[in-house]
Amino acid sequence: MLKDITLGQYFPGNSLLHRLDPRIKLLATVLLIVIIFLAKNMAGYGVMILLTVFLVALSRIPVKTILKSIKPLIFVVLLTVAMNIFFTGGENVVLDQKIWIIHLRLTAEGILNGVKMALRILLLIVDTGVILTYTTSPIDLTDGIERLLSPLGKIGVPVHxxxxxxxxxxxxVPTLIEETDKIIAAQKSRGADFSSGNVISRVKALIPVLIPLLISSFRRADELALAMECRCYHGGKGRTKMKELKLQAKDVAFLLVLALFLAVAFLPGIPCSVFGINTMNFVF
Amino acid sequence: MAGYISIRNLSFSYKDDQKEQQALKNINLEIEKGSFVAVLGHNGSGKSTLAKLLSAILVPDEGEIVVGGLKVSDPELSEEDLLELHRRVGMVFQNPDNQLVATVVEEDVAFGPENLGIEPKEIRRRVDEALALMGISEYARHAPSKLSGGQKQRVAIAGLMAMLPECMIFDEATAMLDPSGRKEVMATVLKLNKELGITVLHITHNMEEAAMADRVVVIDDGQVLLDGTPEQVFSKVQTLQAVGLDVMQCTELLHELACCGLPFPEGVIDEEQCARLIYEYYMKTVKDKK
Incomplete structure (x- = not known):
């Protein structure tokens, strides 16, 4: 039952986004988050939506897969929207009514804020998903993080x-999941009950699973350390890599394009004139 | 001439706060370069301790171990010498999961050479070569967790082969595998020894596997009990049984028959040979009766 869980959602493929340098993708993710939070008006959001659609198309990841990743977060999005709608004050009242003891007061500003927040969250999920988690294998990701943070090694941070x-x-992760499955099966065969009773008794029932798992993890760690030592591991000093990361033209180009979008979103005057949606800024 | 591995007067004991437990007592062994030696012993006989001493994970109380000219038993072995020792002598452990470090097979095989600081291009070449040698090239991009036990052990062996070792120590490397995985790994071990001339030390409690070696060393209670060719060692059925080791069925059958006074040799380790001997004896008795 636990076997279906996959950590990270790497979706193997060979698109341009898959082939980009992981360092660039990490930087791009940070940049995109900044852009999304700096977008001030609807034009800015329009640009971001276009960019996101473009990125999704570039990644060649099925739209269905992306929608699936949004699904568990729908509740958070709806809650944010509701909070914004009800707690933003404003001048343009749309609805002002007293229902029983609840005083409902909706304003245009509130609704707009709600929509913006929802867009923000959705764009964040889709963008980081498409650029990072879906198109970068975990090993590339850790590699990228190591290289990006390597300057910190000079001031004594153990980056490696x-x-x-x-x-x-x-x-x-997969090894321990397999082991958990085995322990659960072993405890069940001894009469352990994981599926009835209230929350507290169910949590208690997990203790006989977690303790053996913890003990065996320590044993594994011990054996692994031994095996690594026998394979000449002696820290990051003098270590080479089979696959070297090399920046290519496409990596630089990708980052430049994103930087352009940042400039557009950062200068609030530009989007209106550039994209000819002057009225948007005025209306909202 | 001293062998590739030479162990002299080796003693070791595990020390706890209260008690001291002697694991190995006064062991003397010479292992020739390119030989295939099986170390037999039941659980707790000290055979795994021997492997740990050989790879300098443990330091002996007394005695001397020299591997390929490196004095392993020296507690002040320099880091360079230690790395060189681990490069020359590969260790394969019991649990295949606990010796693989990467999420992709080829990255795992590259781990050893990467640690040695070898050029990326050369690493790539060695990895491809090691994968081909182990017959696992088709799994190069797979996750190790998706492979069978035997395949995982072959990945672990490939990872050691990429460091171009001279000797391999298998510490109960087949104990956690199913029969087909065992066969896979033993075929690989034989290939390494016979085709590539790698010195193999195979620590096991499986008789069939020990019978494949050129030489069998039986360790019991921290001491060398028997040492010789498989035929010599397995002819001592009573000695082996006394220390809790079961001999193979064919060996035991002929031993029991010989004890009944029938003219059968001891130390037969081949089932077919056993069957042939019995058949020949039967035919002879039938002929005599006529």
């Missing part, structure tokens, strides 16, 4: 150890 720990953790 950190990246190594992350990739080992990723490596052992």
């Amino acid at each position: 150890s950190f990246a190594m720990m992350m990739s080992l953790a990723l490596r052992f």
Whole structure:
């Protein structure tokens, strides 16, 4: 039952986004988050939606898969929208009514704010998904993080150890899930009951699963450390990589395009004139 | 002439706060370069301790271990020498999951050479070569967690082969595998030894596997009990059984028959040979009666 869980949602493929340097993708993600939060008006959002559609098309990931990733967050989005609608004050009252003891007062500003927030969250999920989690394998990701943070190594931050720990953790996720399954089966065969009773008794029932799992993880860690030592691992010093990361023209071009979008979103005057949607700024 | 691995007067004991447990007592062994030696012993006999001492994970209390000219037993072994030792002597452990470090097979095979600081192009070449040698090229881009136990062990062996070792120590490497995985790994072990001339030390409690070796060393209670060719060692059925080791069925059958006074040799480790001997004896008795 636990086997279906996949950590990260890497979607193997060979699109341009798949082939970009992971460092660039990490930078691009940060840049996109900044752009999304800086977008001031509807024109800015329009531009971002266009960019997102473009990125999705570029990644060649089925739209269905992307919609699926949004699904678990729908509740958060709706809650944010509701909060914004009801708690934003404003001049242009749309609805002002007292229903029983609740005083409902909707304003145009509130609704607009709600829509903006919803767009913001959805764009964030889709963009980071398409650029990072769907198109970058975990190993590339840790590699990228290690290289990006390597300057910190000069001031004594153990960047290599950190990246190594992350990739080992990723490596052992499926192994530990398999083990959890086995322990659950073993406990069930001894009469353990995981599916009845209230929340507290169910949580209690998990203790006989978690403790063996913890103990065996320590044993694994011990054996793994031994095996790594026997394979000549001695930290990041003097280590090389089979696959070197090299920046290519397409990586630089991709980052430049995103920087252009940042400029557009950052200068509030430009979008209106550039995209000829002057009225948008006025109406909202 | 001293062998590739030479162990002299080796003693080791695990020390706890209260008690001291002697694991190995006064072991002397010479292992020739290019030989295939099986180390037999039941659980707790000290055979895994021997492997850990050979790869300098443990330091002996007494005695000396020299591997390929490196004095392994020296507690002040320099880091360069230690790396060189681990490059020359590959260790394959029991649990295939706990020795793979990467989420992709080829990245895992590259782990050793990467640690040695080898050029990226050369690593690529060695990885491809090691994968081809182990017959797992088609899984190069797979996740190790999707492979079978035998395949995982072959990935682990490929990872060591990419460091171009001279010797391989298999520490119960087949104990957690199913029969087909065991066959896979043993075929690989034989290939490494016979075709590539790699010195193999195979630590096991499986008789069939030990019978494949050129030489069998039986360790019991931290001491060398028997040492010789598989035929020599397995002819000592009573000695082996006394220390809790079961001999193969064919060996035991002929041993029991010989004990009944029938003219059968001891130490037969081949089922077909056993069947042939019995058949020949039967035909002879039938002929005699006529």
